Amino acid sequence: MDDYSDWKMATRAIRVGHQRTAEDEHAPPIFTTSSYVYKSAAQAAARFSGDEPGNIYSRFTNPTVRNFEERLAAMEGGEVCVATATGMAAIMTTCIGLMEQGDHLLSSRSIFGSTVILFDKYLARFGIETTYVPLADVDAWRAAIRPNTKILFVETPSNPLGELGDIQALADLAHEHDCLLVVDNCFCTPALQRPLDLGADIVIHSATKYLDGQGRCMGGAVVGDEQNVGEEVYGVLRTAGPSMSPFNAWVFLNGLETLDLRMKAHSANAAELAHWLQEQPQVSKVHYPGLDSHPQKALADSQMKLPGGMLSFEVDGGQAAAWKVIDATRLLSITANLGDTKSTVTHPASTTHGRLTPEQRAEAGIGEGLIRISVGLEDVADIQADLARGLKLL
Numbered sequence: 016m017d018d019y020s021d022w023k024m025a026t027r028a029i030r031v032g033h034q035r036t037a038e039d040e041h042a043p044p045i046f047t048t049s050s051y052v053y054k055s056a057a058q059a060a061a062r063f064s065g066d067e068p069g070n071i072y073s074r075f076t077n078p079t080v081r082n083f084e085e086r087l088a089a090m091e092g093g094e095v096c097v098a099t100a101t102g103m104a105a106i107m108t109t110c111i112g113l114m115e116q117g118d119h120l121l122s123s124r125s126i127f128g129s130t131v132i133l134f135d136k137y138l139a140r141f142g143i144e145t146t147y148v149p150l151a152d153v154d155a156w157r158a159a160i161r162p163n164t165k166i167l168f169v170e171t172p173s174n175p176l177g178e179l180g181d182i183q184a185l186a187d188l189a190h191e192h193d194c195l196l197v198v199d200n201c202f203c204t205p206a207l208q209r210p211l212d213l214g215a216d217i218v219i220h221s222a223t224k225y226l227d228g229q230g231r232c233m234g235g236a237v238v239g240d241e242q243n244v245g246e247e248v249y250g251v252l253r254t255a256g257p258s259m260s261p262f263n264a265w266v267f268l269n270g271l272e273t274l275d276l277r278m279k280a281h282s283a284n285a286a287e288l289a290h291w292l293q294e295q296p297q298v299s300k301v302h303y304p305g306l307d308s309h310p311q312k313a314l315a316d317s318q319m320k321l322p323g324g325m326l327s328f329e330v331d332g333g334q335a336a337a338w339k340v341i342d343a344t345r346l347l348s349i350t351a352n353l354g355d356t357k358s359t360v361t362h363p364a365s366t367t368h369g370r371l372t373p374e375q376r377a378e379a380g381i382g383e384g385l386i387r388i389s390v391g392l393e394d395v396a397d398i399q400a401d402l403a404r405g406l407k408l409l
């Protein structure tokens with residue numbers, strides 16, 4: 016691997032990982048091959064036994080995928096990265112690799128919906144129990160740790176309310192109890208937040224979101240140390256096979272080259288939109304970690320470089336009012352996807368959080384009048400005009 020230790024984030028995102036081939040290409044190639052050829056029977060034997068490093072089979076060794084893995088590991092400051100087919104595959108592979116029957120998983124309450132189902136329905140089937148605590152309440156985390164707790168799982172900032180978990184405090188707590196802290200860093204990316212620097216053990220990504228940045232490909236990644244990620248998580252990947260395709264890895268590699276630039280632009284647009292929304296008479300509350308009104312603004316400033324591109328806001332009048340605003344948009348895409356150059360708008364109570372009971376939604380703070388925006392890279396004046404059209408109807 017290149018010696019990138021002196022390079023800053025934006026440089027790593029562009030330069031790490033590509034090993035130029037004999038063709039002297041400037042841009043990284045896509046290696047669409049399932050297997051590799053050995054020079055002799057002895058070399059094949061050495062590769063299979065692990066005595067000689069090198070490519071074996073693209074389920075677990077592919078040059079384009081490795082290029083992406085090395086680059087993302089360098090950006091997150093981890094020893095190794097394991098790329099997966101989707102973000103959910105990254106979470107599943109991590110859980111299977113690092114836990115066993117009888118272990119306990121402690122998670123923040125407001126996490127991605129499919130992650131909850133993975134924990135409650137599927138991991139539970141194999142004797143792994145999950146309990147949930149409020150993200151921001153470190154004392155609640157401490158009180159919920161059991162002797163068999165193995166992993167603390169956190170997503171920060173939360174979706175859709177932008178609450179924060181204190182990564183450093185949770186890492187200290189995890190290590191006091193011999194647990195691992197796993198952080199889903201999908202909303203921030205390493206351009207805005209580096210959980211490993213704050214003491215976390217493992218970082219999870221859905222590359223589908225900001226790492227791609229244009230909503231084209233599915234992918235995921237696990238970043239961490241040689242033992243937990245390089246041995247245990249990689250072991251599951253190479254055996255069970257939820258691997259990233261070389262084509263998708265190539266798209267993500269190109270996405271990473273502009274990540275630093277894009278995250279700054281997403282944050283600038285979101286901050287401007289959040290301030291504007293705060294001034295609209297029809298908007299009762301704006302949730303965004305970059306606002307002075309955010310209850311954890313100090314924590315946001317200390318663990319995030321910038322507040323990111325996700326925000327939500329509340330209008331009076333419940334679902335009918337929220338839907339009116341959403342349906343009046345012409346520019347914004349009505350879709351639950353996020354991290355795209357195109358701004359998207361969602362009504363969490365009837366989509367991403369629609370499977371919760373009304374009581375669970377109320378407990379999670381997801382009101383009927385809540386609207387979530389993944390702020391894209393269009394001119395922010397056009398995004399404002401698109402939302403103003405609906406707000407005027409209220």
Ligand SMILES: *Cc1c(COP(=O)(O)O)cnc(C)c1O
Binds near residue numbers: 102
């Ligand atoms: C989308 C998402 C995931 C799952 O990723 P997929 O690529 O859709 O499998 C996990 N965590 C968060 C925070 C996400 O937004």
